[in-house]
Amino acid sequence: MYEREQVETISRRITEMDNPLMQVVVGPRQTGKSTMIAQALNRVDQARGGIEHRYVSADDALFPSIEWLRTEWQQARNVARSTGRRTVFVIDEVQKVEHWPNAVKSLFDADRRDDVDVKPVLSASSSLLLHKGLEDSLMGRFELIRSPHWSFSECAAAFGFTLDDYLFFGGYPGAARLVSDESRWSTYMRDAIIEPTISQDVLSMEDVRKPALLRSMFRLGALYSAQELSFNKMLGQLQDAGNTTTLAHYLELLSKAGMVTGLQRFSPKETERRKSSPRLMVYDTSLMTSVSEKGRERIMGEPDLRGRLVESAVGARLLARAPQEGFSVWWWREGNDEVDFVLCKGRSLSAIEVKGGHETRRSGMAKFLAKYPEARRIVVGGSSSGACTVEAFLRDEVPLFW
Numbered sequence: 001m002y003e004r005e006q007v008e009t010i011s012r013r014i015t016e017m018d019n020p021l022m023q024v025v026v027g028p029r030q031t032g033k034s035t036m037i038a039q040a041l042n043r044v045d046q047a048r049g050g051i052e053h054r055y056v057s058a059d060d061a062l063f064p065s066i067e068w069l070r071t072e073w074q075q076a077r078n079v080a081r082s083t084g085r086r087t088v089f090v091i092d093e094v095q096k097v098e099h100w101p102n103a104v105k106s107l108f109d110a111d112r113r114d115d116v117d118v119k120p121v122l123s124a125s126s127s128l129l130l131h132k133g134l135e136d137s138l139m140g141r142f143e144l145i146r147s148p149h150w151s152f153s154e155c156a157a158a159f160g161f162t163l164d165d166y167l168f169f170g171g172y173p174g175a176a177r178l179v180s181d182e183s184r185w186s187t188y189m190r191d192a193i194i195e196p197t198i199s200q201d202v203l204s205m206e207d208v209r210k211p212a213l214l215r216s217m218f219r220l221g222a223l224y225s226a227q228e229l230s231f232n233k234m235l236g237q238l239q240d241a242g243n244t245t246t247l248a249h250y251l252e253l254l255s256k257a258g259m260v261t262g263l264q265r266f267s268p269k270e271t272e273r274r275k276s277s278p279r280l281m282v283y284d285t286s287l288m289t290s291v292s293e294k295g296r297e298r299i300m301g302e303p304d305l306r307g308r309l310v311e312s313a314v315g316a317r318l319l320a321r322a323p324q325e326g327f328s329v330w331w332w333r334e335g336n337d338e339v340d341f342v343l344c345k346g347r348s349l350s351a352i353e354v355k356g357g358h359e360t361r362r363s364g365m366a367k368f369l370a371k372y373p374e375a376r377r378i379v380v381g382g383s384s385s386g387a388c389t390v391e392a393f394l395r396d397e398v399p400l401f402w
Helices: 005-014 033-047 066-083 100-114 127-137 152-159 163-169 173-178 182-205 211-223 231-237 244-256 270-275 296-301 303-325 365-371 390-394
Strands: 022-026 051-057 086-092 118-123 142-146 260-263 279-282 328-334 337-345 348-354 376-380
Touching (some): 005 022, 005 033, 005 142, 022 033, 051 066, 066 118, 100 118, 100 127, 152 390, 173 182, 182 211, 211 244, 244 260, 303 348, 328 365, 348 365, 376 390
Parallel strands (some): 348 376
16 A cells, blocks of 8 residues: 555654654545554554554544543553553544543643653544644644645556646545546545535534535635636625625635635735735645536646646645745736746745646746846746746656755
8 A cells, every 4th residue: 555755754753752742643634644644553563663552533432522532541541551661542533522622632731740651643634623723722732744635746656647637636545546437536526525524624613604605615716726816706706705704714714624725916015915816726636627517638638727727736736835845825916927826935935937738828927037036937837948847846856946
């Protein structure tokens, strides 16, 4: 079975005897978090490193209450005390335990005081709920291990994807076995990934007063990925749209769930960034193609459609890399001049232009570099001098900064 690089990170951290922090595996639904943890535990077993482990899931509990969590935690403590060995305690779907953050904090702190060597590893399909709990109660007590959508390199190695396969079918490993039947694949994506993410993650995270509007917001974001769309224009596209503040909030929730985000326009001035229209961007291209009424043959065969798909794939890869590598992702426009992506990392700046199909927009690269001559210029696709291929970029073979 294919192992992601995060498996090495998990196995290394749970065996670090001088590391007291709990490990938290975060990422969108169906990106393989539980599988990675199981593979890491298997590595530890094979290495015979003197570590025990215990796995529980709130999905398996009839009533996943705080009392259930305390009982299971005590069982892990009993193993650690009886064996005298570190015990890795994996809690999957922890967000389903009501008020879990304070309970985990109390149990974790008690183990530190009593010198009980229980190493918690938390994961959840609802990265939204998990993040909220971490932000509210567990500051300073954890390390994140991110599980983004699978990259082109991973899908090529694990499933034999070509570039066009990856552009259309994206990076959800569970859906990869269905790609020979496009209709079945798209149905699986909608029923088993998109709808559960919205209904079980986003809607349970916040008091969303208009669930139908949030679903429509996702669909609009997916269909208009790689395009600028003001919130006022969104109001014209959606029925019962409420107001722009509601739409901005719903887009933020979809972004936290790893579905669709709105990139802000790059500007040194905070006020300019805040009042700019968002450039919609999916976190994985399969979220575009699975809800589109156009099939693979048409999308891949029409330059404009393929171009937006390539640009979305580049944007999605940047969004996946940004948290781990410490940079932010923007876009830029001044008048009719545009730059597809602007990356900021400290004082380093990069401008990325994507040429994936029939080009109808005016490139603003020259104007941007005139204003920011220190920026690194990256051209993805096309035949211009110095351009890299789309495949090389999606394989992370292109340096993003000087």
